[in-house]
Amino acid sequence: MAISLLVLLVPIALLLAFYRGFLGGDQPTSVDPAPAFEQARAAAEFPVSEPAGLGDGWRTVRASYRAVEGGATLRVGYVTPEGRGLQLVQSNVPPEQLLPTELTERGQPQGQADLGGGTWQRYTARGNEQALVLLQPERTVIVIGDARDNELREMARAVG
Numbered sequence: 001m002a003i004s005l006l007v008l009l010v011p012i013a014l015l016l017a018f019y020r021g022f023l024g025g026d027q028p029t030s031v032d033p034a035p036a037f038e039q040a041r042a043a044a045e046f047p048v049s050e051p052a053g054l055g056d057g058w059r060t061v062r063a064s065y066r067a068v069e070g071g072a073t074l075r076v077g078y079v080t081p082e083g084r085g086l087q088l089v090q091s092n093v094p095p096e097q098l099l100p101t102e103l104t105e106r107g108q109p110q111g112q113a114d115l116g117g118g119t120w121q122r123y124t125a126r127g128n129e130q131a132l133v134l135l136q137p138e139r140t141v142i143v144i145g146d147a148r149d150n151e152l153r154e155m156a157r158a159v160g
Contacts, residue, residue: 057081
C-alpha cells in the first residue's frame with residue numbers, strides 16, 4: 001500500500017515543483033493599470049496622479065476605478081520590490097467617510113511626514129499596516145499597506 005501511495009505522490013510533487021519553479025506559480029499576476037487610470041481621468045471627478053519614477057521591482061496586481069453616489073475612488077494595488085503589499089487610493093469621497101473606511105475606525109494620525117511635496121499625514125491602519133494620507137481640497141490620496149516606511153515614502157513621492 002505504501003508503494004502505491006508513493007507512486008501517486010511522486011508525480012504530484014514533480015508537477016508542483018515544475019509549477020512553482022518554472023511557471024512562477026507563487027508569484028502574483030501582474031495587471032496593466034492604464035485602463036483604470038484612463039477611466040478615472042475620463043470621468044474627471046478629481047485630479048488623477050499616476051506614479052512616476054518608481055524603481056525596479058514594483059508590480060501592479062490590481063487596478064480599479066469605481067464611481068458611486070457621493071464620490072469616486074481609484075484603487076491600485078502593488079507588490080513592492082521587497083514583496084510586501086501596498087495600495088494607492090485616490091478619491092473625492094469626503095475624508096470623514098473615506099478615512100474610517102480605508103484605515104478602520106481605529107486609524108489615528110501619527111504626525112506629519114516630510115516628503116517634499118504637500119503635507120502628508122502618517123496614520124495607523126488595520127492590523128500591522130501603516131498609511132500616508134494627503135488631504136487636498138479636490139481629492140484625498142492614501143498610500144497604505146504593510147510595506148516598509150521607505151517603500152510607502154517612495155510611492156507617496158512618485159504620486160505627489
